[in-house]
Amino acid sequence: MTARPQHNGSAAEWDDWRWQMRHRVDTVEALERYVRPTASEREAIEATRGVFRWTITPYYASLMDPVDERDPVRLQVVPQRAEVEPDIVGVVDPLDEGGHSPVKNLVHNYPDKVAFCVTSECAVYCRYCLRKRMVGDADFMMRKDELRAGLDYLRAHPEIRDVLLTGGDPLVFSDQNLDWLLGEIRQIPHVEVVRLGSRLPVVNPMRITDELCAVLARHHPVWLNTHFNHPKELTPEARAACARLADAGVPVGNQTVLLAGVNDDAETMRALCEGLVTMRVRPYYLYQAQLIGGTAHLRTPIETGMAIMRELRGHTSGFAVPTYVLDTPDGKVPLTRDYVLGRAGDWVVMETTRGTLWAEPNPLDGAAPPVHLPEVEMPDEARTVPTGAPRFVYGETATPPG
Numbered sequence: 001m002t003a004r005p006q007h008n009g010s011a012a013e014w015d016d017w018r019w020q021m022r023h024r025v026d027t028v029e030a031l032e033r034y035v036r037p038t039a040s041e042r043e044a045i046e047a048t049r050g051v052f053r054w055t056i057t058p059y060y061a062s063l064m065d066p067v068d069e070r071d072p073v074r075l076q077v078v079p080q081r082a083e084v085e086p087d088i089v090g091v092v093d094p095l096d097e098g099g100h101s102p103v104k105n106l107v108h109n110y111p112d113k114v115a116f117c118v119t120s121e122c123a124v125y126c127r128y129c130l131r132k133r134m135v136g137d138a139d140f141m142m143r144k145d146e147l148r149a150g151l152d153y154l155r156a157h158p159e160i161r162d163v164l165l166t167g168g169d170p171l172v173f174s175d176q177n178l179d180w181l182l183g184e185i186r187q188i189p190h191v192e193v194v195r196l197g198s199r200l201p202v203v204n205p206m207r208i209t210d211e212l213c214a215v216l217a218r219h220h221p222v223w224l225n226t227h228f229n230h231p232k233e234l235t236p237e238a239r240a241a242c243a244r245l246a247d248a249g250v251p252v253g254n255q256t257v258l259l260a261g262v263n264d265d266a267e268t269m270r271a272l273c274e275g276l277v278t279m280r281v282r283p284y285y286l287y288q289a290q291l292i293g294g295t296a297h298l299r300t301p302i303e304t305g306m307a308i309m310r311e312l313r314g315h316t317s318g319f320a321v322p323t324y325v326l327d328t329p330d331g332k333v334p335l336t337r338d339y340v341l342g343r344a345g346d347w348v349v350m351e352t353t354r355g356t357l358w359a360e361p362n363p364l365d366g367a368a369p370p371v372h373l374p375e376v377e378m379p380d381e382a383r384t385v386p387t388g389a390p391r392f393v394y395g396e397t398a399t400p401p402g
């Protein structure tokens with residue numbers, strides 16, 4: 001077991017997921033129990049207060065290296081000063097999820113499947129979060145009548161066969177509320193499969209109780225995708241949580257975000273993916289980090305991800321290899337030479353699965369790319385981050401001129 005820090009309650013409390021939620025780190029003083037915060041981290045914690053929420057479960061905090069500020073767990077959840085520096089390409093909603101939401105928090109961007117953000121709460125607030133615009137924000141909390149409006153939408157749309165419950169993190173719901181929600185969805189005859197997107201197996205594995213597993217098993221087929229980013233997160237507690245899910249018949253997948261300094265090298269990614277399959281967790285997607293404002297320091301060139309994929313494919317078990325994708329307003333694009341047409345300066349140009357062209361701002365900043373993409377001209381019809389989308393400026397959002 002990972003060490004339970006002395007000051008952290010009794011063993012029974014430590015193992016209680018609600019205790020973990022109630023005792024989350026959200027002040028510098030609390031953080032000091034786990035690490036020696038640098039001056040820059042202290043500054044960043046103050047500067048991001050009221051801008052993007054900050055909490056860490058005691059369990060996840062206990063995985064951080066106390067002295068190494070480049071620790072891969074620390075980089076994911078402790079604010080960095082770079083978060084508040086100007087980010088010229090970052091935007092608030094790069095996938096235009098707002099524009100694809102017919103009812104509050106329900107993203108319908110594929111004919112047959114939806115992502116239903118049933119809560120804006122999470123256990124920890126990952127600094128690179130795709131939904132930074134909404135997670136931890138009271139305006140995006142879902143009241144029961146708003147959940148019912150989403151359910152009405154599902155009922156009224158027989159083409160929807162796949163419902164992804166996400167957020168935020170749907171496993172912050174009580175067993176009772178989750179049972180109610182899954183039961184409502186299960187009564188919709190055209191919904192064939194329900195899946196959950198949750199980071200709790202990683203950041204609060206105590207949440208995966210036998211009682212929760214019994215609730216999930218009542219509503220099969222239920223799939224779950226979780227979000228491990230680094231082999232350090234594959235602890236005995238996380239392993240036990242994933243085993244309980246698998247034993248309950250829930251196929252568990254993993255969605256990793258490619259993050260600079262955390263997992264952007266082939267050795268780390270291989271250790272992560274091979275470790276996951278020993279836990280019966282199938283690596284599903286490796287995501288190119290999105291253009292979320294204030295996350296430039298965590299983004300990588302697309303060529304870095306492509307080079308990592310070349311070292312995995314054919315060099316480990318086939319089912320240990322995730323699909324490397326970039327999400328766009330026109331759907332997820334596999335970042336392989338089939339779809340990636342080439343590099344036009346600071347942009348990577350690709351064809352989406354819908355046949356449209358997308359240009360992703362992805363500057364190399366003078367670095368030599370580890371694989372070489374053909375140089376292409378920027379096609380006139382290529383779309384890029386939504387025009388007129390608010391630029392991310394810390395503490396405010398501003399529409400760019402033009």
Ligand SMILES: *Cc1c(COP(=O)(O)O)cnc(C)c1O
Nearest residue numbers: 107108109110113114115164332
């Ligand atoms: C990613 C995503 C899904 C699920 O896509 P899969 O490729 O089937 O995992 C569904 N809806 C939205 C809006 C998504 O972004």
Ligand code: SF4
Nearest residue numbers: 122125126129168199
């Ligand atoms: S758990 Fe998921 S939704 Fe929540 S902050 Fe992290 S990445 Fe965002």
